[in-house]
Amino acid sequence: MELNEKQAAILEVAEKLFAENGFDGTSVRQIAREANINIAMISYYFGSKEKLLDALLYHRLAGFRHEMEKVMLDKGDHMHKVDRMVALIVTRIHRNRRAYKVVSFEYSNPSRQVSFENYIRRKKDNYSMIEKLIKSGQKAGVFSKKVNIPLLIPTILGTYFHFYNHRKFFEALHGLDGKQTVEDYVNTTLIRHIQQTVKALLTYEMPRGKSQIN
Amino acid sequence: MELNEKQAAILEVAEKLFAENGFDGTSVRQIAREANINIAMISYYFGSKEKLLDALLYHRLAGFRHEMEKVMLDKGDHMHKVDRMVALIVTRIHRNRRAYKVVSFEYSNPSRQVSFENYIRRKKDNYSMIEKLIKSGQKAGVFSKKVNIPLLIPTILGTYFHFYNHRKFFEALHGLDGKQTVEDYVNTTLIRHIQQTVKALLTYEMPRGKSQIN
DNA sequence: GAAAGTTAAACAATCGTTTAATTTAAACGA
DNA sequence: TCGTTTAAATTAAACGATTGTTTAACTTTC
Numbered sequence: 001m002e003l004n005e006k007q008a009a010i011l012e013v014a015e016k017l018f019a020e021n022g023f024d025g026t027s028v029r030q031i032a033r034e035a036n037i038n039i040a041m042i043s044y045y046f047g048s049k050e051k052l053l054d055a056l057l058y059h060r061l062a063g064f065r066h067e068m069e070k071v072m073l074d075k076g077d078h079m080h081k082v083d084r085m086v087a088l089i090v091t092r093i094h095r096n097r098r099a100y101k102v103v104s105f106e107y108s109n110p111s112r113q114v115s116f117e118n119y120i121r122r123k124k125d126n127y128s129m130i131e132k133l134i135k136s137g138q139k140a141g142v143f144s145k146k147v148n149i150p151l152l153i154p155t156i157l158g159t160y161f162h163f164y165n166h167r168k169f170f171e172a173l174h175g176l177d178g179k180q181t182v183e184d185y186v187n188t189t190l191i192r193h194i195q196q197t198v199k200a201l202l203t204y205e206m207p208r209g210k211s212q213i214n
Numbered sequence: 215m216e217l218n219e220k221q222a223a224i225l226e227v228a229e230k231l232f233a234e235n236g237f238d239g240t241s242v243r244q245i246a247r248e249a250n251i252n253i254a255m256i257s258y259y260f261g262s263k264e265k266l267l268d269a270l271l272y273h274r275l276a277g278f279r280h281e282m283e284k285v286m287l288d289k290g291d292h293m294h295k296v297d298r299m300v301a302l303i304v305t306r307i308h309r310n311r312r313a314y315k316v317v318s319f320e321y322s323n324p325s326r327q328v329s330f331e332n333y334i335r336r337k338k339d340n341y342s343m344i345e346k347l348i349k350s351g352q353k354a355g356v357f358s359k360k361v362n363i364p365l366l367i368p369t370i371l372g373t374y375f376h377f378y379n380h381r382k383f384f385e386a387l388h389g390l391d392g393k394q395t396v397e398d399y400v401n402t403t404l405i406r407h408i409q410q411t412v413k414a415l416l417t418y419e420m421p422r423g424k425s426q427i428n
Numbered sequence: 429g430a431a432a433g434t435t436a437a438a439c440a441a442t443c444g445t446t447t448a449a450t451t452t453a454a455a456c457g458a
Numbered sequence: 459t460c461g462t463t464t465a466a467a468t469t470a471a472a473c474g475a476t477t478g479t480t481t482a483a484c485t486t487t488c
Contacts, residue, residue, distance in 0.1 A: 006467090021325055024238035028444060038469055043445060105319060108379055111235055123383060150387050151377065151407045158372030163365065165322055169337060173364050193365045197415055204414035220433090242478060252435055257479060433486065442477065452467065458460080 003059065007045050010035050011056050019098035023053060023106055053106070053114055060099035063122055064092050068129045078137035079199060085133060086195045089126075090160055094186055097164060104161070127153060134202070143202040152198060159194050160186075217273065221259050223249050225270050233312035237267060237320055267320070268328055274313035277336055278306050282343045292351035293413060299347060300409045303340075304374050308400055311378060318375070341367060348416070357416040366412060373408050374400075 013035040017026040032039040046052040071084045137143035227249040231240040246253040260266040285298045351357035
């Protein structure tokens, strides 16, 4: 399903407003006004407000399975692959942060009649990819077997989201200011922190100096 | 400001509905119905819907500075204090998870005219307590100096929230079922995972076998 | 009998959606 | 290139339902 220019503009505005004010906090009139179109066009193109949300998620959460598979085939040791994988995940989530914010809020909203099947399927896909990498590292004796693999997801994504949703707070704490700086901070310091976290977890209480078989 | 029985019941219902359906997704009629009171009582007692949210946050996010200070005075080494501190934070957040969920969503909502000053002040208080503990451990040579201390907060809280908001997903992944099991899982496995994460970060690339001075 | 509590009803405003009329654009045979 | 046809796009207006809040009358409590 392709989108014409006007449909794309509507989705763009809707994404921004949904992420900022929530789905229920955004009116179709607001969307129409900011997108410079008539209210009726939303029903005309998408059917309803909820179907607009459906379409938004459909177009924004397209898979990045392929990118993850490329990382798996990377040369370099397990640690390096973990670094690349974490950077890939965080970069990806950050780029589509608004769509993911909408999902993660509306997902647990019982009155929302939206299909999250795509979202869940992709989440499971991505998890199994991570699991594969970790278990391979464990077999090679590089990673600790004590780590709770499913909980790595909340550790990676949760750290990002909590930072980003409270960026105002951390801006004050770090003395950061302006949009560009937060962007830089995510792409350098935050990613490095999460990489460090995962690697630390994976080697916690591991014997040191062992020869790492790739 | 004390609450009578009816006011407390209203707050109770409002907290549940706000957390489940969001502030904008909850109507005052819905609250009145579930709390078995007349609509007008909400305005009568709290003034408006937004002031109801104000009152909710005020009564739910009361400080736990005192508990944290107790942990700091604990006997035991730095590692033990970190364990206790993480457990305290997660337990506390988990107990008031609904109020915190409302805050963390509404906090970044620009159209919400609610004072988050209390929330921010407390957050800064808690951070400085954590910072104190970590720095003390670093001076003692027990903790690595490479760790980004402010980002420990997203790592701890973000891991919890992402797990809890996606608990449906993890229930399917773990084969958990029922409410009691999630409760147990948080209080045992999840807390242990977060403790492990923080400790791993704090000792990442630290020399081993060093005598730990308390 | 004064104050506090409680109620049903009404308020204007806004909600998402639909209607019916009109304009625009493309396709058509001549 | 012409007028005609057809479908898509766009509009203003109206729909009924629901929103948060207020009113004014009534009951309870002390």
